Amino acid sequence: MNIGKSLILLVVAAVLTYPLVPQSSDYIIHVMTLAMVYMILAMGLNIVPGFCGLLDLGYVGFYGIGAYTAGLLTIHYGLSFWVIVPLAALNGALWGALLGAPTLRLTGDYFAIVTFGFSELVVLFLTNEIWLTRGPLGLPGIQPITLNLTWLNDAWYFEFYDKTPNFYVVALLVGLVFFIMRRMEDSRLGRAWYAIREDPLAAASCGVNILNYKVIAFAISAAIGAVGGAFYARWSMFLSPDMFKFWESFLVLCMVVLGGLGNIKGALLGAVILVSLGEVLREVLSSLGLPPESRFMAYGLIMVLIMRFKPAGFFPAIASSGRSNPLLIDLQKRLAARNVPKEETRDAAT
């Protein structure tokens, strides 16, 4: 294990133990929780533009679908969070597939605009279907996440009103999504997506059914967005249609771009950086007497500059498709044993 890796593990461990420190600030825990919600979204969105090379401008639509699914199921049926997460994911995937199947045949530009229209329709629906969503008034009184372990011990029934348990729930979800992303990236599925991104015609000639794999990507991406929404609903305990406007899609896209399209760890860093920047800018802008929305000027500029000067994002592609997979490590050894000049294999490994 090298120094860089140990350092990352150390930072992750420090962040994870922070809420247990008695002097920990609620505000920082809150910001970290928010950053982790965006980590889920950024990882999920990354599948579509990052792995498949398609611009998705309506990601917030799936986030909203997940959030309202969770909120309504909680209020009307009192379902447990642990049941709701898979249901929200399924609902997200369903809408992703319904939207993707007819529109992913089209060129990327059309797809981008369709996703945008879709997310605007979601907001309009949430605003206007008052019988279901209470419209602009929002959906208050969503129960917090509960953990029912009474089957183990009668006293073990927990309600997560506090910031700390929520922090750990979302950390768990981030870990889960990260795990799934890494496994997908280094698999037949991930390779098919990369092929589509690099050259659709060559991908088809390799036997990849392009439309199918794009729809799968879009549905999985939507499902992850919906999981993020489901947590958000139970964490904030209040939802309103305003939370799911285009700005959010843009922000998540900006995180993905900043971290490098197709780079999973980059998306995590992008989320941390932009959430922190957002907090800082909110302070700075209000002290300058500017409206808080104007922070998006910075985000817009970041995106333009990155596309111009560092299209691969700020962080080098840390892993190109599962270098740490035992199969590849084994192959590398075998190649080295063939007496190939050392430089060549080392070049390849970096």
Next chain:
Amino acid sequence: MTPLLEVNGISKRFGGILALTDVSFNVIEGEILGLIGPNGAGKTTMFNCIAGVYKPTSGDLVFTLGGKSQRINGRKPEKMTELGIARTFQNIRLFSALTVLDNVRIARHCRTTSNFFRSVLRTRFQRAEEKEIVDASMRWLDFVGLGHHALANASSLSYGDQRRLEIARALATEPKLLLLDEPAAGMNPKETRMLVDLIHAILDAGVTVMLIEHDMKLVMTICKRLVVLDHGTLIAEGGPKEVRENPQVIEAYLGRGAAHA
């Protein structure tokens, strides 16, 4: 004996232009068939029809596998690949941001089945399949002589090596029929000689080869049979000697080609 592929009166129209007019010929199993003709004769269009990129306007393509014949025109490229028709491209189309190995691993797609759940859970089946994919890919990379470059970036390969990688990628789909679109274009004489050996090795591996090529010397030495297109119509078919002596071909093609040779 039924031919591997029967091209039966294929026509392809783009708007007002007929790129192919009623072209018929057969591809016989185990042969190297050359498809030649001057620029714009419709050779690549023919390839694209066979590979499923274009749907022929009329006519039939009949593919025979294990004694079973089926009409295949209009199928999608991925279906053609699944069926056993692989191809390379005139302008190299590699997945250039990926490694050499990944380029070939992607080609194993149609011969493997692991889905989302198996990939995420990394089941025993999936791990075995992944190992099989790496082994098969390495086998084909070694076959074309690129094994030691497996972990390099595809874009870092030399031009000739990129062409060979494309061939390895096509072979990894386990085709019965391999379509090579100008495989020797841009190669130096040494690389071309290696290509000739490679094509013979492919034939020995039980794959039928059909190739488009402008290098007449190459075509005349390796192809037992040639099909000549001009302005979208078939003007001659037969052995190299016959074709070379066919007055129509000389007029359309070799008359000009001979000056270069």
Next chain:
Amino acid sequence: MLEQQLINGLTLGLIYALIAVGYTMVYGVIQLINFAHGEIYMLGAFFCVTFITAAGLPFYAAIFMAILCCILCGILLDIIAYRPLRKAPRLAALITAIGMSIFLQNVALMIWGSRSRPFPQTALPPFFREKALVLGDVSLTWLQLFIFAVAIIMMIGLYLTINKTRIGTAMRALAQNKTAASLMGINVNYVISFTFALGSAMGAVAGILVSVYYNTLYPTMGYTAGVKAFAAAVLGGIGSVPGAMVGGVVLGVAETLGAGYVSSLYRDGVAYAVMIAVIIFRPSGILGKSVIDKA
């Protein structure tokens, strides 16, 4: 009632058409959805009002100056943001376009504030609000007539520019094949700049007309109008200028009728739904070419 709705829809539709041609022309020459076009439209309105209130210019002079400023913005937008990415993957250019759109919108927000403001009524010719025509229940104001006239004159001007001038021929050549056009001695960058200038001028006029018609302007106005105009361009067949005109009018009428007879809450939804439906069922639009991703 229906006739009145049709007239209102037509007014709106002509304005959409003016914006839509900007999208469609740029798409035609560089195959890019210029998301920031909606911001040029917004800037047109703000420049005009600023010239009236801050510089004290009369209405028509302010319009002229606003158009010049927008043309400049459009050209600069292309040179600074898009030109360096001509050879980059399309995804990069699209993301840049989105980034520029958000950036410009927020620059406007910082300069002019987020509140919506009225159009300075005193600067307008007083007869604008008077009725020009009354036929039974249906009425047409001078303002609506003015919008019709301006939009139609600009469309005819655009049509003549594209079809009858040297630069228009160059634009059409570029839309067909950029490489061939540059080999024929066409200065590609000059023609692209000209296209942006033309589109921006039309967008600026549309922005001014809308802010006068609805008597309001705000920094985010380009965002919905931009998407609706894009929907109009798609409806007519992207890349086709007559298509954008037809699409704009159809969409404007559909939206007004939808708001009047279906549900006013889903006013914007009509545009999005029409757009998605067109993209799914007839992606080539009314007058366009096929866009199915063959590769």
